[in-house]
Amino acid sequence: MISVADLLTPKVAAGNYFATKTYVRSDVELGLLENRSGSRLIAIPDTLIKALYAGLEQETGLAARLVLLNCGRWWGKNFYQRFSEELTGHYGMPLSSLTMVDFLQSLQQCWVSHGWGTIDFDPSYAERGLFLVKTWNSPFAAQAPQMDRPVCFMDAGILSAFFSGITGKSLDCLQLTCESLGADCNRFVVGLEERLEHAEARVEAHEDWEIIMQNLVEH
Amino acid sequence: MHPLSEFFRESDKRYLTAAELKTLGRYTLSLPHRLAIYRQIRDQELDLLQPVADGLESAMAGMSVTAIEQSLKLGIAVMRASAMAMLTNDIASLDDTLRWVSQSQSNHGSQQMDELCFQLVAQQLEQRLEAAHFKLLLPYLEPFQKLATVAA
Numbered sequence: 292m293i294s295v296a297d298l299l300t301p302k303v304a305a306g307n308y309f310a311t312k313t314y315v316r317s318d319v320e321l322g323l324l325e326n327r328s329g330s331r332l333i334a335i336p337d338t339l340i341k342a343l344y345a346g347l348e349q350e351t352g353l354a355a356r357l358v359l360l361n362c363g364r365w366w367g368k369n370f371y372q373r374f375s376e377e378l379t380g381h382y383g384m385p386l387s388s389l390t391m392v393d394f395l396q397s398l399q400q401c402w403v404s405h406g407w408g409t410i411d412f413d414p415s416y417a418e419r420g421l422f423l424v425k426t427w428n429s430p431f432a433a434q435a436p437q438m439d440r441p442v443c444f445m446d447a448g449i450l451s452a453f454f455s456g457i458t459g460k461s462l463d464c465l466q467l468t469c470e471s472l473g474a475d476c477n478r479f480v481v482g483l484e485e486r487l488e489h490a491e492a493r494v495e496a497h498e499d500w501e502i503i504m505q506n507l508v509e510h
Numbered sequence: 511m512h513p514l515s516e517f518f519r520e521s522d523k524r525y526l527t528a529a530e531l532k533t534l535g536r537y538t539l540s541l542p543h544r545l546a547i548y549r550q551i552r553d554q555e556l557d558l559l560q561p562v563a564d565g566l567e568s569a570m571a572g573m574s575v576t577a578i579e580q581s582l583k584l585g586i587a588v589m590r591a592s593a594m595a596m597l598t599n600d601i602a603s604l605d606d607t608l609r610w611v612s613q614s615q616s617n618h619g620s621q622q623m624d625e626l627c628f629q630l631v632a633q634q635l636e637q638r639l640e641a642a643h644f645k646l647l648l649p650y651l652e653p654f655q656k657l658a659t660v661a662a
Contacts, residue, residue: 293567293575295559298582306587310606392617399613400606411616 309400363448371456441469467500
């Protein structure tokens, strides 16, 4: 028999830590945004994102994508650390005690509350060592200059650092489809660097994402 | 934004209309009832939920305890969120919980069991609350029942 009393403890019944209304707090007089653990948040206007793309393009040319990817990796690395600390504090238990499903669901809510759109995970390829991640309404895609290839370099950097943090392995992330090119969502594949290295040329050649994934699974 | 906050947005430009004052008055008059409902749910949470757990366990005999507990945890979250939304008359405050429940159902594939869990929670509340009080609470429970129906 299940005892509800055991479920009503703060640890077990701890709900959605990243719920937007409780996670994001503001102090108008001080002009501050912070999260529920007291860490500062910054709001980035669309203009700044556009300016980042334009400035980097002008200063670094083709290397802009690499700069953004590396910025994303740094961001993601710190983001994973803060995410882990906050979740551990909320549930009062180490992250390793959380199920992967609960962990990823917290990440989904966290993504929304940070204004990065929505995110979902497709486990179909997990057994083959590849994570397929889908995002929608990414501000980095919405404000990106029109290019002939996927443009969410920052998101890719964040995801590679985040999943590297989860797995403890150095993982890379490659964007397969992009909303800026009319796709239904932004699709990313996360995996070991050596497995993904040849897939980038396929993305640039506009191969269908399912064919690219099939190829990655087979090799 | 909280519906009551809407009333004060233009307070420097105009007075509230008769209809707005009527809405505000209705909420004010309902507040003692809302407080009583909230207090009853808070004080009887365990008594309310144990029959839900028993009912769910017996209806879902083949399911693992972990899966049933996961559904019950959602039931707890839903009841708490609905009670607070009813108290403050703020249905929009349910949005975060609705998204959380929807994601959980998708991740765990637990729509059918969650639907039953929410039904059992609603049944318990209907049995324990005065009829008028349950009627006041129902609009804040329905979004979760509809969510389960849509998902199914």
